[in-house]
Amino acid sequence: MSIVSRLDSFRKQFVKNKFLFFMALAIMVWYVIFRYIPYYWNLIAFKEFSYAKGFWGSPWIGFGNFKALFQDALFLRVLRNTLVISALKIGIGFPFPILLALFLNEVFSRTYRKTIQTITFIPFFISWVIYASIMYAILSPSVGMLNVLIEKLGGKGIYFLASEAWFRPLLVASEITKNSGYFAVIYMAALAGVDQEIYEAAICDGANLFQRIWHVTLPGIASVITILFILRLGQLLTVGFEQVYILYSPMVYDVGDVIETFNYRQGILGGRFAYTTAIGLFKSAIGFVLVLGSNAVLKKLTEYGLW
Amino acid sequence: MKKSKILLVSLCLFFLAAMMLSATGGQEMETVTLRWMWLPEAMGDFENGPFVAALQEKFPEVNFQWEPLLYSAYKEKFPVLMASGDLPDIYRTNAQSYLPQLVDGNLAAPLDDVLAKVGKDIVGNARDGHLAFGQYGGKQYAIAGSYSLKYFAQNIRMDWLDNLGLAVPVTLDEFREVARSFTFSDPDNNGKDDTYGTAFRQNINFIDSWFHAFGVAPNHHQIGIWRVRGGKHTNDWVQPEMKEALMNLADMYEEGVIHPESLTFDWNQWWGAYLQNKIGMWYHQPRRLSEMNSSLKKAGVADAKMWPIAPPKGPYGQGTSDEGQPWGVFFSGASKHLEKAVEVYNYTYTQEFFLKAKGEIDYAFAPKELNEKGWPVYYTYEEALSDPDYEERRKEVLYSSIGTGWTLENPNMTNTWPDRDLAKHVYQQFQNTLGGAQIEGNELADKWAVTSSKAVPVPADAKYFVNLQAMFREIATKIVSGKDANQVWNEWLAFYKANGGPEIEQQVNELIPVK
Numbered sequence: 176m177s178i179v180s181r182l183d184s185f186r187k188q189f190v191k192n193k194f195l196f197f198m199a200l201a202i203m204v205w206y207v208i209f210r211y212i213p214y215y216w217n218l219i220a221f222k223e224f225s226y227a228k229g230f231w232g233s234p235w236i237g238f239g240n241f242k243a244l245f246q247d248a249l250f251l252r253v254l255r256n257t258l259v260i261s262a263l264k265i266g267i268g269f270p271f272p273i274l275l276a277l278f279l280n281e282v283f284s285r286t287y288r289k290t291i292q293t294i295t296f297i298p299f300f301i302s303w304v305i306y307a308s309i310m311y312a313i314l315s316p317s318v319g320m321l322n323v324l325i326e327k328l329g330g331k332g333i334y335f336l337a338s339e340a341w342f343r344p345l346l347v348a349s350e351i352t353k354n355s356g357y358f359a360v361i362y363m364a365a366l367a368g369v370d371q372e373i374y375e376a377a378i379c380d381g382a383n384l385f386q387r388i389w390h391v392t393l394p395g396i397a398s399v400i401t402i403l404f405i406l407r408l409g410q411l412l413t414v415g416f417e418q419v420y421i422l423y424s425p426m427v428y429d430v431g432d433v434i435e436t437f438n439y440r441q442g443i444l445g446g447r448f449a450y451t452t453a454i455g456l457f458k459s460a461i462g463f464v465l466v467l468g469s470n471a472v473l474k475k476l477t478e479y480g481l482w
Numbered sequence: 483m484k485k486s487k488i489l490l491v492s493l494c495l496f497f498l499a500a501m502m503l504s505a506t507g508g509q510e511m512e513t514v515t516l517r518w519m520w521l522p523e524a525m526g527d528f529e530n531g532p533f534v535a536a537l538q539e540k541f542p543e544v545n546f547q548w549e550p551l552l553y554s555a556y557k558e559k560f561p562v563l564m565a566s567g568d569l570p571d572i573y574r575t576n577a578q579s580y581l582p583q584l585v586d587g588n589l590a591a592p593l594d595d596v597l598a599k600v601g602k603d604i605v606g607n608a609r610d611g612h613l614a615f616g617q618y619g620g621k622q623y624a625i626a627g628s629y630s631l632k633y634f635a636q637n638i639r640m641d642w643l644d645n646l647g648l649a650v651p652v653t654l655d656e657f658r659e660v661a662r663s664f665t666f667s668d669p670d671n672n673g674k675d676d677t678y679g680t681a682f683r684q685n686i687n688f689i690d691s692w693f694h695a696f697g698v699a700p701n702h703h704q705i706g707i708w709r710v711r712g713g714k715h716t717n718d719w720v721q722p723e724m725k726e727a728l729m730n731l732a733d734m735y736e737e738g739v740i741h742p743e744s745l746t747f748d749w750n751q752w753w754g755a756y757l758q759n760k761i762g763m764w765y766h767q768p769r770r771l772s773e774m775n776s777s778l779k780k781a782g783v784a785d786a787k788m789w790p791i792a793p794p795k796g797p798y799g800q801g802t803s804d805e806g807q808p809w810g811v812f813f814s815g816a817s818k819h820l821e822k823a824v825e826v827y828n829y830t831y832t833q834e835f836f837l838k839a840k841g842e843i844d845y846a847f848a849p850k851e852l853n854e855k856g857w858p859v860y861y862t863y864e865e866a867l868s869d870p871d872y873e874e875r876r877k878e879v880l881y882s883s884i885g886t887g888w889t890l891e892n893p894n895m896t897n898t899w900p901d902r903d904l905a906k907h908v909y910q911q912f913q914n915t916l917g918g919a920q921i922e923g924n925e926l927a928d929k930w931a932v933t934s935s936k937a938v939p940v941p942a943d944a945k946y947f948v949n950l951q952a953m954f955r956e957i958a959t960k961i962v963s964g965k966d967a968n969q970v971w972n973e974w975l976a977f978y979k980a981n982g983g984p985e986i987e988q989q990v991n992e993l994i995p996v997k
Contacts, residue, residue, distance in 0.1 A: 226564055226587025248977065249949050316742050337746055337963065424746045425685045425955040426963055445948035446561035446583060 220456045224449035233449070240453035250454070253437040256430060260414050263347045265407060272355040273400065276362035277388055292363075295356030303417040306353055310345070310422070311336070337426040346418065346431070361403070362396055369395035401479040409466035412458045434458060512543040514819045516826060517570030518884065519549040521556050526881020533883045536838035541826055548884070564589060571817040572827060574885055577615050577624045577810045582941045585618050588815035592621040596824045603831035604824075604887070606898040612887075615808045615937055619993075624810035625827070628892035629846075631805035632931035634702065635923040636691040636794070637764040637771065640787040642669035642677075654695045654730075654796040657763075661739040664762035670783070679739035680763040683752040685959045686731070686745075688765050690803040694932060695796020696727035700958065701803045701934065702765075704951060708936035708990065710997070715935050715990045719954050720978050723798055725971045728961040735962050745959055759783050765802070768923020769846065775919070776867050790923035793930050804931040811887060830886040833899035836908075844889045845880040847915055848872065857907055860890070863917035890915070935997070940989035946982025953977050 189196055220240055222233040244250050275295060282288040298306065313320050314335040322332040335341045369392060377387050393400075416435035423431040434454060442451030466481070474480035528534055529548065537546065549570050551559055556575075563569055564580065569589050584590035593616075597605055605613070609628035616624025643650065643660070646669050651657040661679025663669065669677055682689055686700060693699040698718035699707045707718045718724055734740050741761060744752065755761050757777050764774070768790050778786035793802050813823050829835050830843070841849040841858025849858035850865065866872050888895065890912040896905035916924070939947070957974040961967045 224565075226567070226583055226589060229567060247949070248981065249952070334742060334745075334963075337959075424959070425952070426745055426959045428952070428956045429960075440948055440952060443558050443561060446564060446580075446944070447948070448561075448565050 217452060217456055219449050220453040222449055240450050241457065243450065244453055244457065249432075249437065252429070253432050253434050254412075257412055257414055257433040257435075260343055260346055260419075260431075260433060261411050263343060264350055264414070265411075267347050268351050268355075269404065269407060271351045272358035273362055273396075275355050275359040276366060276396075277392060279359065279363060280366050280392065281384065281388075292356065292359070295359060297356070298353045299357040301353070303353075303421050306349065307421040310349060314345075336422060337424060339427055339430045342423070342427040342431045346414075346422070349422075350415070350418065358403070362399065365396040365399040366392065397477060398479040401473050401477055402481060405466060405469045405473060405481055408469045409462045411465055412461050513545060514543055514822050515545040515547060516572065516819060516823055517547045517549055519551055519570040519573040520885035521553040521574050522550050522881060522885070523553050524881055525550060525552070526878065528882045528884065531882030532838070532840045532842050536835055537826065537829070539838065540829055540835070541822075544822065544826065567816070569812075569814045569816075571814050571819060571823045572811060573814065574809060574811050577626055577808055577938065579939070581616075581618050581623065581938050582944050584812060584815075585623060586941070586944075590623040590812045591815045591817060591820050592623060593625075593813065593824065594622050596821050597622060600821055600825040601828045603828045603898045607831045607892070607895050608887075609892045609894055612808065616810050616812075618938055624812045625887050626808040626810040627887045627889070628895065629805075629889045630891050630924070630927075631808060631933070632802075632927045633767045633769065633805065633924065634690070634765065634802045634931070635768050635790040635927045636792065636802065637766065637768075637788050637790050637923070639664070639669070639762045640789045641783075641785045642762050645669050645671055650791055652792070652795055654692075654794045657692075657794040658734065658739070661734065661763065662737070665739045669762060670759055676760060678741040678761050679734070680765075681741035681744035681747065681752060681755060681761045682962075683744065683747050683749065685955045686728075686962055688752070689731070691765050691793035691801070692731060692796075693724075693727045694799055694801035694803070694930075695794045696723045696730070697721075697796075697798030698724045698727055699801070699803050699932065700954070701806045703806060704955060705806060705934075706936075706951075706954070707803060707806070707932060707934045709932075710935050713996060715987070715994060715996060717983070717987060719950075720975060720983065725961070725967060728958055728971075729967050732962045732964060732967065736964060745963060756788075757781060759786070764788055768920045768927060771919040771923060772863065772867055772917055789919055790926050792926060800930065801932040802927060802930045804933045806934050827886070830888060831895075831898070833896070833901060833904060836888075836899075837904075839883075842879045843883055843886060845876075845883055845885075847890045847912070848876040848879045850875070857904060858911070860911045860915055862914040863920070866915070867917075936990050936994060938994075940986060940993055942982055942986045942989050946986060949981055950978065950983060950986075953981075 216230065219230060219233070221235060221237055222230075223236045223239065224230070224233045228234075279288050279292055282291070301309075311319070314322070316322050316332045316334040319332075319335075321335075326332055333341065335345060373391050373395075374387060377391050382390065412434055414433045414435060416439065419431060419433050419436050420439065423436065438451045438454050441447045441454075470480045470482070522528075528550070534546070534548070538544075547570075551563075560575060560580070564583060564587065567587070567589065575584075581590070593601070604625055607628070608625070609630075612626045612628055612631075613622060615626035616622055638650070638660070640650075642664055646663050646667055648660055648663060649656075651660045664677055664679045666675070668675070680689065680692075685704075687704060688702050690699045690702055697709075698721050700718070701707050708715050709718060710716070711721075731740070735742075735745075741747070741755060744755070747755070756764055756774065759778060759781065766774075771788055771790065774788050775786055778788070793800055811827060813820055813827075817823055836843065836858075837856060840852060841847075841860070847860050850861045850869075851859050853859050861869065861872050861875070866876075890908065893909075896908055899905050953974065957970050960970045
């Protein structure tokens with residue numbers, strides 16, 4: 176198709192759907208103003224920012240802030256923590272809503288299914304502040320329900336939120352209990368699109384429950400799983416600021432201090448804006464490479480991908 | 483004839499133009515816009531309060547733009563305001579935290595000349611030594627508030643001591659023994675094992691009196707206390723006595739005499755534990771003792787008596803920490819009307835302003851009424867405890883004043899006031915607001931307060947302080963919660979050395995004279 180005919184086709188499309196184009200235009204303008212134009216100010220990451228000289232006058236130092244980043248002993252620790260916690264959340268947390276959706280899909284009792292779905296979905300709408308309060312009430316070493324139970328059974332109470340051994344498992348567990356219901360709904364929606372005749376054919380062929388799940392259900396939602404997995408990998412260096420900030424304390428910095436909390440302390444509280452912009456750019460670059468890389472790999476393996 | 487007409491018309495036009503220019507110029511000279519930022523805890527009807535009214539009456543040529551920044555958002559928003567370079571003409575911030583950045587960025591104006599010209603009441607009424615907190619590189623950049631910096635004391639539940647038949651502890655060992663009894667001997671006689679000797683507030687905060695027994699302290703703002711040792715400024719954070727103090731606290735924590743959850747208590751949890759009658763020793767401001775005791779009584783503890791005592795006497799000393807982090811008022815380096823801004827601020831220190839604002843200047847003190855001379859009469863200590871309207875009135879004053887360096891508790895506050903009878907009246911009013919616990923507590927705080935020899939930050943703080951502070955908090959809580967003290971301490975010393983500690987020490991010793 177020549178350029179002229181393409182333009183002609185676009186013109187016809189535009190005339191036909193002009194209102195849709197105008198609606199899209201508003202969104203594009205929003206993106207340009209709030210997402211693309213601010214990119215320019217990322218250049219501060221390559222400057223030695225001075226309050227006196229401002230953004231324009233501060234001297235250019237190339238990769239100086241990035242070098243400082245990798246010489247900062249605390250940054251290397253938060254990078255390690257971020258990777259470990261994120262890997263745990265992906266490794267354990269990512270399959271959980273899939274399993275929940277599969278379970279709910281197989282439950283015959285509508286009332287039971289709706290009840291479970293509602294119970295698992297509600298925590299998603301509770302803020303981390305409230306959720307943390309509930310966790311304190313359960314895990315408190317002096318009055319927490321769990322510790323009371325442990326002591327009644329003859330054990331010794333555990334200061335869960337101040338324990339290096341328990342902090343990461345608690346982050347993963349709280350993430351799963353809070354967000355699994357929400358993601359399960361996405362998989363449930365995908366499951367609704369799987370052709371029922373394939374199930375019937377599988378039953379006729381003598382497939383048991385697990386064989387039906389393995390050979391029919393999972394392939395049926397594989398594209399959704401793949402897309403969500405790629406997007407999740409792009410967030411590998413994003414653990415969730417609110418969750419960690421509310422739950423952590425200096426007692427667990429060694430295992431729980433992550434890039435986002437480090438960035439908050441250095442940037443917002445400490446005023447080191449150039450340094451923390453460099454951290455942000457580093458995070459984005461890693462996320463970008465991971466999305467591209469995982470998309471390419473998964474496309475080869477599963478034929479599904481983002482584009 | 484024609485020429486004379488032309489001349490006449492020309493002259494008229496000339497005078498008319500001159501008058502217009504003069505009028506316009508006059509207006510430009512007269513109208514001044516001043517932006518003023520302070521840090522309220524909550525928003526009140528300040529624009530209709532006597533504070534603002536008094537300023538606007540005195541300075542009709544000034545167009546005030548009030549820019550309150552809620553204190554709860556201050557820590558996040560202030561650094562961003564600094565980076566934007568958009569600080570108001572008059573603003574309030576913490577001298578300890580940001581002085582180097584403010585000076586470096588020309589965000590704070592040097593005040594020496596302008597204070598000499600229009601700031602005689604600020605200088606004349608400043609609390610002794612307070613102006614030093616706003617000095618940097620030999621110049622004055624801030625007017626630190628004149629509230630007492632020495633206002634922390636060790637307090638103890640006297641009613642619990644009485645219930646257990648114990649004497650007031652003096653030495654560290656005696657304090658430990660009392661803490662043990664408060665924890666294990668049911669001091670409140672409720673038949674439950676639900677009390678503790680003392681508590682931290684979020685990591686190792688608010689227990690400085692125990693540290694001072696070892697001759698070191700972290701300070702309740704955790705900015706570190708510096709002392710002169712061997713003729714040099716040295717940081718308490720890295721002294722061997724700090725390790726000893728932390729190990730001692732670890733021992734107490736292990737024994738269970740410190741509330742087990744207090745290492746992660748936030749302010750509300752910490753304050754709540756005291757109000758729930760759970761903890762016997764309290765390191766805090768005597769000015770809040772009446773609030774503590776009246777709250778305990780309202781909660782049903784009829785004979786509650788939290789009372790100030792001398793801090794524990796330990797192997798290396800005895801003491802409490804002074805505030806160490808004075809709040810002050812700065813004037814923007816970019817202000818076009820610096821002299822007017824200082825003149826306006828100076829006015830808030832005058833007798834005329836005090837009377838026009840009806841004494842509603844300091845949030846901590848609420849005037850009850852005006853006497854026959856029109857002088858403010860403040861709530862007495864007893865009235866504050868019993869008058870049902872007091873709390874409402876206090877909040878009204880709290881949220882309608884803009885926040886200046888003025889406070890009743892500054893003994894120099896009325897130095898420049900011409901009416902000495904009024905000055906005496908004001909001093910008497912302050913005395914009336916004090917109860918027994920506060921008077922004793924203030925005296926003890928004044929006697930035992932240790933002031934850091936490093937009054938202001940140095941340039942290297944901007945780069946290194948955040949990491950060092952975070953790491954100190956971490957190692958302190960690790961040691962207290964039972965980690966291998968030797969290993970953690972050695973790691974901390976190595977970290978301090980490799981992450982700017984020596985550089986900060988060098989600058990402190992270069993820039994701040996040893997007294």
